[in-house]
Amino acid sequence: MSRYIPLTERDREEMLKEMGISSIEDLFSSIPEELKFKGKLNISPIKDERALVDYFRNIDAQNRFxxxxxxxxxxxxxxxxxxxxxxISMRSEYLTPYTPYQPEVSQGNLTAAFEYQTYISALTGLEVANVSMYEGATATAEAALMALRVKKGKIAVARSLNPQYKEVMETYLRKQGIDIVEIGYNRDGRINIREVEEKIDNNTTGFIVGYPNFFGVIEELETVYENIKDKKVLLITSTWEPLSLAILKSPGDSGAEIAAGETQSFGLPLAYGGPYLGFFATTKKYMWKMPGRLVGMTKDIEGKEGFVLTLSAREQHIRRQRATSNICSNEAWCTVRVAIYLSLLGRKGLRKLALLNHKRAVRAASMLEDKGFKLKFNGPFFNEFVVDVGTDGEKFRDALLSGGIVAGYPLGKEFPELSNSLLLTFTEMNSLSDIDALVKGMEASK
Amino acid sequence: MILDELYYTKSHEWVRVEGEKGTVGITDFAQSELQDIVYVELPEVGKKLKAGEVLCSIDSVKSSAEIYTPVSGEVIEVNEKLSSEPELVNKDPYGEGWIAIVKLADSNEISNLLSAKEYEEMLEGEK
Amino acid sequence: MKLIFELSKEGKEGFFVREEAGEVRIPSDLMRGEIKELPEVSEREVVSHYLKLSIMNYSEDWGIYPLGSCTMKYNPKVNELVASIFTDAHPLLPEELVQGNLRIFRELEEVLKEITGLDAFTLAPSAGAHGEFTGITTIRNYLESKGERREIVLIPDSAHGTNPASSTLAGYRAVEIPSGPDGMIDLEKFKEALNQKVAALMITNPNTLGIFERDIKKIAELLHSKGALLYMDGANMNALLGKVKVADFGVDVMHLNLHKTFSTPHGGGGPGSGPVGAVKEVAPFLPGPRLIGEEGRLHWEKGGDRIRSFFGNFLVLVKALAYIRELGGEGLKEAAELAVLNANYLRAKLSKKFKMSYSTPTLHEFVLSEESFRDKTSTLDIAKRLLDYGFHPPTIYFPLIVHGALMIEPTETESKESLDDFAGALLRIVEEAKKEPKLLHSAPHNTPIRRLDEVGAARNPILRWQKS
Structure with missing residues (x-):
């Protein structure tokens, strides 16, 4: 008997007896005999807890990073x-409830979600943020879909958008028969405004821009906005390093009407890619068109303030095929973590942390420039930048692996024009001596 | 409540015809079925529709209903007041809760609609 | 209770961040000042705040959480420890450094294939609905590779709302198939709707009424004869573990919900995981990246359309694998058997006072109809009164085909005593409804907050805190 099943043999017999049934198998009589599986699943149990943990520790031992x-x-x-x-987030009360369909016994999650919405609203400079999307790429694709509900047409995407996000957007939009046009970048790594003028027209619904972009470069959003606003094109930003928003002008203040992206940086482990947390914010004007769950403040019958899921008629459980999205389960638990993280870091701490990240990246960039490396783009960056290594980027990175250094991300696969380039990233976790080691290693491999 | 001077659809919309203009809304029965209305997704002015096509949708807390235009034509005006006060549809479905004005493409279509008496009989039949 | 923003006081700090000398290379016109909405709170106050919030939540660990089709089973604690081993890898590390993580993917793919009989799995989808979109997209790409441009996905009227919403998202038109008087798909109506325009039928089996779709194999054959595919929504797989292999039904593509069937915690609405499996012919159209190679040399290859960044909700996958490895094949089968035993035991107890929506036998869940109490009280009132008794109510008003539905799934991890107590509360509430209906109508009375004004919340939305 499994330790998770609190039914003794005797319980089972009594229950069957009370129901007037002779065996559990009788309860499965509605399944036609020929569809029943008569064998045994070939999965052997590891009942001992310590053995189970060891089993997984042994698997982890194959990781070498x-x-x-x-x-x-x-x-x-x-x-x-x-x-x-x-x-705090590991408490049963946060980890093990379902979606807060019964608000009277879910005020903890609903309040935390309301706080999370407030945080995302503040960071993005937009009035309304939802409780979450799956992760940054689907959040960005949903932003494009929402833009299409505001205005029909084609979608413009910056070439410098995160390439995985672009791929996901293509999956989501192509099924709807939507055209996607790509807008290139300049030598400074920023959006090519001439292409914006040429390719974006009145039939364009939205323009999706990485902020900062995939090269780590900070776009001049206002310039982009000035060039598209008369064509009634929605400016949509996608941000996968949200820490940057602690010091950068907010998307909302720069003309963006939808801001989407990834919130992993705020208290979620790398975890080999998930679970992460997609954020999504827009203006109040468009709130009924947005995807995902929203929590609103209201009062109970005694006049006490409380929180409920609201504007639910947008969602699949009510609108079915007409819903603004198919999303149901999202990343609610991750929003609690983000709320706790941002509460701890706070007004001063978050800003300090963002500056620390930026300064470390600047320091590394200067050191590399001193050693004769060239940054590929001269636009300002936040905590990552592209460096030209003068040879195939992937091979260059692999050469440094034996010295214990993972020298960033080679761009050649997704940007053939940047095959000699690496995207290097610096956070507070990369110590000054680590940066020294990186620069030394890169110089030696040059 | 059913008003004599209006024409009705089986899907519980009404139209008030004045010259070449038709003002459209939902019936008292429809608003009471939907209960507390929280959002009216107004149609765009200039939208051209055939009778029976979706004009807009109306949401309550736990439901969402599509509203069909009783008559063909172009939407020439919408009740902007509903974007901030959707509850007007509950309070005054035949008056302040009107949804849109359609410029009639074919006034003969009226003969396809139900009279107040026919609509009343239909509701009796549904009970 | 005050919000975290209202606890803010200038000068407080919840976390130490080093200040380092160095150059700022961002032009000042691209920068913002301090974000005034962010609070300044000490760690002590942050912990206290979120602790106080937490105790206002009901949770699965607290007790029975009988939401139908949600499979709120106990979440084994050791799985959290196991997941904590795997938190540190960056997803873009060279594959040679993360062979352990890749082995987790491979092992989970293998056990899911064994459980379902399907030929391949992708573990990328982040939740059930994401799995549905992935599965229907996979079907679409498969059909289009054969030059078939189809338009329609058929969906029974008892289906979860995500089914039609996912079909729309994948570019299909959802067409509803009515259920028959026994609660199963109406076979004749299905045949009438089936034609060359149909890409697939999405079926939940057992369906949301807890009823096994007896004709599923016949349905698969009919679909295949018209070149259409059978998609199974695996939301209710907990009833079938080890008892069937769904590939034997003729299922072509399906998704599983690791956060339901395989015990990973729901987190108040995610993160989940919705792996999608497919038969051999369709497998090449599953999304990418796809895991290739032998153990020790596993690596990612491009594969079909990408549906999210990176590879999936990895830590959820780890927990599900730990669950499956601990229970083993026979343990999984036992879980299914006892989930069905518990549900039927509860059904039998409640049948004394409540009317079942359908008399057809059910497996892991069942649906009560409001018929037996409609004249005295409502489904909503009963649900709210259950809160006063300390129980989380069942799913209410779903499936839509049952008026005032109460949809109950106890799962295998409830004791007989827990089921008896829950049934006792429901039976007592029915008595209260006769004698004191007001008591129900004003319920709940003992919760941190009473019934909330949902109409006001939607008409005048307040969706963020603002300094007054």
């Missing part, structure tokens, strides 16, 4: 997570 100095970002960022985030 723990002692490496890693300078990877490109959509997932290694930031320190205050232990209080784990400690």
């Amino acid at each position: 723990a002692d490496k100095k890693i300078f990877l970002g490109a959509g997932a960022y290694n930031h320190y997570i205050p232990y209080a985030v784990d400690y």
Whole structure:
């Protein structure tokens, strides 16, 4: 008997007896005999808890990254997570409930979600944020779908958008028969405004821009906005390093009407890619067109303030095929972690952390420039930048692996024009001596 | 409540015809079935529709209903007041809760609609 | 209770961040000042705040959580420890450094194939609905590779709302098939709707009424004869573990919900995971990246359309694999058997006072109709009164085909005593409805907050905190 099943043999017999049934198998009589599986599943049990843990520790022993100095970002960022985030979020009351359909016994989650919405609204400079999307790429694709509900037409996408996000957007939009046009980048790594003028027209619904973009470069959003606003094109930003929003002008203040992206940096472990948390924010004007769950403040029958899921008629359980999205389960638990993380870091801490990340990246860039490396783009960056290594980027990175260094992300596969380039990322987790080691290693491999 | 001077559809919309203009809304029965209305997704002015096509949708807390235009034509005006006060549809479905004005493409279509008496009989039949 | 923003006081700090000398290379016109909405709170106050919030939540660990089709089973604690081993890898590390993680993917793919009899799995989808979109997209790409451009996905009227919404998202038109008087798909109506325009039927089996779709194999054959595919929504797979292999039904593509059937915690609405399996012919159209190679040399290859960044909700996959490895094949089968035993035991107890929506036998869940109490009280009132008794109510008003539905799934991890207590509360509430209906109508009375004004919340939405 499994330790998770609190039914003794005797319980089972009594229950059957009370029901007037002779065996459990009789309860499966509605399944036609020829469809029943008569064999045994070939999965052997590991009943001993210690053996189970050892089994997985042995699997982990095949991983060999723990002692490496890693300078990877490109959509997932290694930031320190205050232990209080784990400690509180692991409580049963946060980890094990279902979606808060019964608000009277879900005020904890609903309140935390309301706080999370407030945080995302503040960071993006937009009025309304939902409780979550799956992760950054689907959040960005849903932003494009929402734009199509505001205005029909084609979607413009910056070539410098996260390439995985672009692929997901193509999956989502192509099924709807939507055209996607790509807008190139300049030598400074920023959007090519001439292409914006040429390719974006009145039939364009929205323009999706990475902020910062995949090269780590900070776009001049206002310039982009000035060039598209008369064509009634929605400016949509996608951000996968949300820490940057702590010091950068907010998308909402720069003309964006939808801001989507990834929130992993705020208290979620790298975890080999998931679970992460997609954020989504827009203006109040468009709130009925947005996907995902929303929590609103209201009062109970005694006049006490409380929170409920609201504007639900947008969603699949009510609108079915007419819903604004098919999303149901999202990443609610991750929003609790983000709320705790941002509460701890706070107004001063978050800003300091963002500056620390930026300064470390600047320091590394200067050191590399001193050693004769060239940055590929001269636009300002946040905590990652592209460096030209003068030879095939992937081979260059592999050469450094034996020295215990993972020298960023080679761009050649997704940007053939950048095959000699690496995207290097720096956070507070990359110590100054690690940066020294990276620069030394790169110089030696040059 | 059913008003004599209006024409009705089986899907519980009404139209008030004045010259070449038709003002469209939902019936008292429809608003009471939907209960507390929280959002009216108004149609765009200029939209051209055939009778029976979706004009807009109306949402309550736990449901969402599509509203069909009783008459063909172009939407020439919408009740902007409903975007901030959707509850007007509950309070005054035949008055302040009107949804849109359609410029009639074919006034003969009226003969396809139900009279107040026919609509009343239909509701009796549904009970 | 105050919000975290209302606890803010200038000068407080919840986390130490080093200040380092160095150059700022961002032009000031691209920067913002301090974000005034963010609070300044000490760690002590942050912990206290979120602790106080937490105790206002009901949770699965607290007790029975009988939401139908949600499979709120106990979440084994050791799985959290196992997941904590795997938190540190960056997803873009060279594959040679993460062979352990890749082995997790491979092992989970293998056990899911064994459980379902299907030929291949992708573990990328982040939740059930994401799995549905992935599965229907996979079907679409498969059909289009054969030059078939179809338009329609058939969906029974008892289906979850995500089914039609996912079909629309994948570019198909959802067409509803009515259920017959026994609660199963009406076979004749299905045959009438089936034609060359149909890409697939999405079927949940057992369906949301808890009823096994007896004709499923026949349905598969009919679909295949018209070149259409059978998609199975695996939301209710907990009834079938080890008892069937769904590939034997003629299922071509399906998704599983690891956060339901395989015990990973729901987190108050995610993260989940919705792996999608397919038969051999369709497998090449599953999304990418796809895991290739032998153990020790596993690596990612491009594969079909990408549906999210990176590879999936990895830590959820780890927990599900730990669950499956601990229970083993026979343990999974036992879980299914006892889930069905518990549901039927509860059904039998409640049948004394409640009317079942359908008399057809059910497996892991069942649906009560409001018929037996409609004149005295409502489904909503009964659900709210259950809160006063300390129980989480069942799913209410779903499936849509049952008026005032109460949809109950106890799962295998409830004791007989727990089921007896829950049934006792429901039976007592029915008595209360006769004698004191007001008591129900004003329920709940003992919760941190009473019934909330949902109409006001939607008419005048307040969706963020603002300094007054």
